[in-house]
Amino acid sequence: MEAWITGQALLWTGAIFLLRVTDMTLDTLRVLFVMRGRKGSAWLFGFGQSALFVMAISSVLANLDNPLNIVAYAAGFATGNVIGISLEERLAIGFSHMRIISPRRGDAIAQVLRNEGFAVTELSGRGKDGTVNILSASVKRKNAIRVNNLVQEIDPDAFVTIEEVRAVRRGFWRA
Numbered sequence: 759m760e761a762w763i764t765g766q767a768l769l770w771t772g773a774i775f776l777l778r779v780t781d782m783t784l785d786t787l788r789v790l791f792v793m794r795g796r797k798g799s800a801w802l803f804g805f806g807q808s809a810l811f812v813m814a815i816s817s818v819l820a821n822l823d824n825p826l827n828i829v830a831y832a833a834g835f836a837t838g839n840v841i842g843i844s845l846e847e848r849l850a851i852g853f854s855h856m857r858i859i860s861p862r863r864g865d866a867i868a869q870v871l872r873n874e875g876f877a878v879t880e881l882s883g884r885g886k887d888g889t890v891n892i893l894s895a896s897v898k899r900k901n902a903i904r905v906n907n908l909v910q911e912i913d914p915d916a917f918v919t920i921e922e923v924r925a926v927r928r929g930f931w932r933a
Contacts, residue, residue, distance in 0.1 A: 763824075763826070768826070770827065771827055771829075772830070774817050774818060775831075775833055775834040777814035778831050778834025780810055781814055781834070781838060782807075782834065782835050782836075782839050782841075784806050784810065784842070785803070786839055786841075786845075788803035790842075790846050791803060794851065794852050818831050850899040850902075851899065852898075853896055854902040854921065854922055854923060855920070855922075855923045856893075856894070856895045856897060856902065857918070858893040858909055859885070859890050859892050859893075859917040860890060860891050860909075860913045860915070861890045861891075861915065862915075863891075863916070864890070864893055864913075866912050866913070867891075867893060867913060867916065871893075871909075874905075876895055877895060877896070880892070880894075902920055906918055
């Protein structure tokens with residue numbers, strides 16, 4: 759066993775990894791809250807993230823004789839990004855705007871979505887093969903997958919795009 763691989767050195771390596779995972783998870787969430795204009799949450803996540811960053815980087819710099827610390831720092835960075843994204847997807851905070859283009863079943867899709875409590879605006883359009891129904895619906899992000907599944911059940915050929923919406927004012931929203 760190398761001289762730098764001791765129980766205490768491995769403990770520091772694990773601590774650096776966990777600090778960096780937590781730091782980057784908070785940082786990823788902070789960026790997503792900034793993009794959604796949630797100032798208070800962004801401030802809290804930023805405060806915690808920066809404090810953990812200082813602890814992690816100072817631990818690495820104080821123990822540069824252990825190359826595993828650098829590996830743990832980098833691995834914690836990468837892992838924290840993935841965990842932060844996964845956590846944000848599960849929280850599904852915010853709103854999405856869905857545009858549904860159906861060449862034949864737009865009326866049926868609109869009716870089902872309305873029956874499920876979603877607001878839908880219908881427009882007519884022309885595609886390369888003729889007229890199409892263009893449906894517009896703004897939904898809570900946590901409902902976007904459900905709405906997409908409903909659309910696909912009715913018209914598997916429907917073209918669906920989903921965009922994130924930053925601000926929402928007025929209109930009808932499913933409770």
